[in-house]
Amino acid sequence: MKGQTYHKRTYGPNRVKYPMKRVGARGQGHWKRISWDEALDFVASEIKRISAKYGSKAVWIYPPVPATGIVKQGAGFRFASVNKFGIGTFYNWYGDLPLAHPITWNVQTEEHEIMDVQNSKYVIMWGSDMVQTRIPDAHFFMDVRAKGVKTVYISPYFDPTASAVDEWVRLRPGTDAALALGMCHVIVKKGMSKDNYIKRTTSGPLLIRDDNGKYLRESDLKSDGKKKTFIVWDPASKTPSADKYFSEAAALTGSFDVTLKDGSTISCTTSHSLFLKKLEEYDPATVSQITGIPEADIERLAVEYASNAPASIWSGTGINHWYHGDLMGRAVIALSVLTGNVGVNGGGVSPWAGQYKMRIRPVDYFFPLKEKGKKARYRPVPLDTAYVVNGPTETMANKEKLWRQVRCIWAAGGNLLGQSSDQNTLLHKTLPEVELIVSPEIEMSSNAQLADIVLPIVSWYELPADIATTPAHPYIQYVEGPVKPLYEAKTDLEVYYEICKRLGTGDIFKFKEPEEAIKHLLDTGGAQVKGINFERLKKERVIKVNSPSSPIAAFTEEIKGVKTFKTMTKRQELYKEEDRFIEYGEQLPTHKEPQTATPYGRSMEWGEAKKHKNHEFEKYPLYYLSRHTRWSVHSSWRTEDLVRKLDDVGEPLLEMNPLDAANRDLNAGDWAIAYNQHGYMKARLKLRESVPPGAVLIYFGWQREQIKDGHWNSLNRVAINPIHEIYFKPNVWGPVSGHFDELCEVKKA
Amino acid sequence: MSEELWQKYYGQPNPIYGNKRQYGMLLDLNKCLGCHTCTIACKTTWTDGPGQENMYWNSVNTKPYGEYPRQDANAPDGLDYENSNLYQDVPKGVYPDLWQFYLPRPCNHCSRPACLPACPTQAIYKNDDGIVLIDEDLCQGYKNCIKACPYDKIYFNQVTKKSQKCIMCFPLIEKGEEPQCVKSCVGKIRVFGDLMDPNSAISRLIRDPSLGAKAYDPEIQFKAVTRYMTDADRRQYRADFGTIPSLWYILPKNVPEEELEKYFGGAMRGLIGQPHTPEARLKYKKT
Ligand code: SF4
């Protein structure tokens, strides 16, 4: 629907047509048209000045989601690499990275292509509003339902998806982990767990030391033992023995006395036994108390899920955009693991959010080799976007090396300044420290409005050539715009090249024309694109990449024993031993109350939490949810009238339940303010029963000038969970935005 | 629809207009995403010109409250065409007992159109394919058709002063293609074809609901590898108007039966309820 109006945007009044330099204060909207040469010279000289004064890593590139156009978007990484600039993150910063995936499997994200739902016998959409937020793929879910497969939607909100499934399950926001663990509890009690699968492929049989909570290692037992060899209990010989992946010989449960190399004896327990013990806390009665779902429904859902194999879970960002989203993700994964659904077509846990998945190896394009044949590469200096906006935390990983105040922001990755969480900190604390904001843009976004220099970039219709992939399907696509660049627009690639030339790195950056970059990408693209060259791709346009399963499913080889998992233990790690997991009591999946949005004890497990009150909740008793709409891709399309006119009254709306409105003496159509201690947003009220009592929702993406006052993201903070800081691997392990974990109050404006 | 009924409606040429083909559509409302891709596909193809700003030949509304056009005393002729998707995703009921469904509506290309005989200049005709068209050279803007169509599916162009309506994309059909709103339907909910052809996919799917619930079957000519239609009743929207619409719908399973009767029943049973705060409706005027 949105794509069909793209010509309107391409030729629309909002286009950036020529390079512009700010005159007057930032954000005032006064611009001077300048030539490309002036613009490039100015930016290059400013970058030189800033680099000389603060170091090149104070120049910071906000990177785009690469898979949408690997040449165009990936060029941002290359640009940062060859100049040793700083680079930010996107996937975790947006809150799209399901941290449970790297935690459990040590992968960025592995998931099933969406067509694989056709192989499912039971389908749970867990907080993922397919109908509204995955429009092109939603029909697979509707089709499978029409075929007679039961589909379930779990969400507190009566979203469009809720009316398109067989069962809508409602729970208190932020309690999804409790539901998943409650289902695990029922499955275990009814003897429906797949114990052999657990034994073969998960951390279940590995022994955990009762004294320190760490995995028992061979090096604990013998002086010449290996640190990377983990230990199971062999029931035949009644001795600890080295773990063999996929073996069924080990004991899955039990506690055993083990003699260490110093002769002392300690008790160890299998991690599965520890998990079963944990699950004792999640009996249906307790889970019903936590979630508000009737006990009988919890039992029935568990039995249905466990007895219809393969059963798939599509989990999306609904459960990920929470401070404890990693725990929710781990609990849901545990459910899938217990029932042997991970690794089979029609099963799995697939959280697709964002076009992060490049079905090609991009390393040589992003981080070029310094010399052919040698290993050294040009690399940027990463700094997570969360710290750029928020400043560093006490618990930040590698802080001494990585933290620095950013002085130049090159917003290559979209509308950072318009869409970022915590608008107040960003605008009033962070930006004043930034001496240069460069906004290469197609249209005059909120980001461009706040920039110092705006550069006109070709629209997707003018893009000469690019390649695109997605987690949603297994194809690599050739992208070629039908029209020549309009106005004075240039490609991102050319702009980077021109700046590099002025900085003396043009030869290293090398690419000015996208075709050359595509050839390079395909030539160095690895196994997935083996056999796909430029000529073939240009001719055929869409080619399926090489993959071990079709439709693509995650971990099919691992669960057949052909391969091991990429984790330290080579197994699916439901149990984690890092100090910080132990410190926070999160070795195993568990439910913690939301960090903010709860009436009970914040971030506490239920036993404790229920004895506490969250005092913030008394002041701000409404859950605050700002989320995706069908009418925009983030902020794109919000300014396209044809689309905007179809979105109800075509302006930002605060939506709430009529009951809450009546309690506050508010009527539909009234101007109202949603606020909390961080900020506020003013908009008109829409009342509908789809929003549960006790919540406020706003569909986001509006340009600053479309909002009457405030900003939907000024009510959010960048709250960083220390678990997310155990490691820092850009876009793989880092702070995941938890912006659904927020409260507010609403009053008449 | 029973075989008997099919014989009655479509078993012989149209008794009044003589057309031997009757193009129509079958839409599975269980699968509609409310995405409006159909609306925009139609709009950017046919109604992107002057005077057509508020014309949506294909409209999609959230039922029960969404309506297009909407009665509004302040609007010209008492009908608001501009805000075509008010009450989007406003369900009926009290949380959590709720229901809603999306209702996509092109012109029905009725077998007995109400618009056609209402035109004093005989500008409206039914062609050989059963498509109801307005000859703009003959139309003199009397607007009688607009008042006559019980589905509000004719629109007045204030610039050209002519009435305009869905043309079932006949130029595409002549080229052997399907209409824009069918081709572009992202939910793949629409089947297009000749209702009078006993062997067409659409007429078979209407007569035998179980057909659509089977996997890809070359015999029913689905143009997709995986595509299923829900095994539920096929009905026309507001058949009680008596115009014999050529748009057929597969009824949504999640809507209470007595409510469905109001839309797809043989006759109206009482008025459809109004939303909880009708008097406090959103004002559309910019302040
Ligand atoms: S729906 Fe209205 S405009 Fe269309 S043919 Fe029937 S009566 Fe005429």
Ligand code: SF4
């Ligand atoms: S059939 Fe063609 S003209 Fe009619 S609503 Fe569909 S797209 Fe528009």
Ligand code: SF4
């Ligand atoms: S395009 Fe199809 S799925 Fe989308 S609103 Fe129209 S009829 Fe429904």
